[in-house]
Amino acid sequence: MTMKKIALIIVVLATSFCFGFAFKTIITNNTGDDTKLKRVTSIGGIFFKCKDPKKVREWYKTHLGLNTNQYGTVFEWRQATDSSKKGFSQWSPFAEKTKYFEPSTKEFMINYRVDNLEALVEELKKEGVTITDTMATYDYGKFVHIVDIEGNKIELWEPNDIEYEKLGNQLGTQTTK
Amino acid sequence: MEDQENQTDKSTSPVDTTPKVTGIGGIFFFSDNPQETKEWYTKNLGLEINEWGSSSFDSRNIHRPDEINTLQWSPFKKGSEYFAPSKKEFMINYRVQNIEGLVNKLKENGVTILDGIATHDYGKFVHIMDSEGNKIELWEP
16 A cells, blocks of 8 residues: 555656656747847947048057057957857948948948847848848858848848957957957 | 966956057947837847947956946937037947046047046046047946
C-alpha cells in the first residue's frame, strides 16, 4: 500500500515535471517568435557632407582628439547586453558631391546597427518601406539602404564586429575611445 | 592577448584625464514633423521613444565595462534655435572627458566657443563650432 502510494506520487511528480518542461518550451517558442526581431540595436555610424573632408578630419583630430584615418574615425565601445563583446560606430565626413547619400539630398546620413538584417528587410518590404538596393555582404557585415518617411537615406548594418576590428587593425589605425 | 589589453585599459583609464572626445553622445537632426518621424522609426525600426521625446541607445564603456553609456537620438523641429548659429540640418553631441581642460585647450587653439560650461544633474555641456560651421555639443556625463 505505502509502496504503491510512493510509486504513484513519483509518477505524478515525473509527469508534471515533464509537462512543465513541455509547456515552458511551448511558451518560450511562442513569445520568442513574436518578440525576436529586435530591429535597430544601436547607432553604427554618422556620415555628413562637408566642403573639405580632409581638413575636417584634421580639425577633429587636432582639437577634439579623434584618431582619424582617411575614412574618418571608428568609435569603440562595449555592447550593453554583453560586455565581453565590442561594438563600433563609424564617423565619416564626406565630400559635398558624394553620391553615397542619394536619393536623399540631406547633409547627413545615419547608419543603424541591426540584429537580423535579412528578417528585417523582409518585414520592411511587407510594410511598404522604400529599399534602395539589395543586401550586400562583406566580411564585416551585411548592408542595405532604405529611405525614411522624410527622405533621409538610412544605412542598415548587421555587423560582424570581430571582422570589423580586424579590418581596422589591418589599416593600422587606432579607434577613438 | 584580449584580456591583457582589457586589463591595461582598466588600469590606465581612471587616471586618464587627457581632454578629448571619447564617443558619440547624441545625434540630432531636423525634421518637418518630428512626431511623425519618431512614430515611423518606432514602427519600422523598433526605436523606443522615452519621456524626453528621444530614443536612448545603451552601450558599455570600453575602459570600464560596468559603466553604461547612453547615446541620445532625436529629430528636432526644422529651424530649431537649438542648432543656431549653425545652418546645418544636423548636430552631433560628442562625449568628452575633462571638459574644463578641453575648453581651455580649444580656447588656446582659437576655436569658437558659443557658451559657458553648463552643469546639470546628467552632466556638463558646452557648445562649439567646427571648421565648417557645424555646431557641436560637447558633453561630459
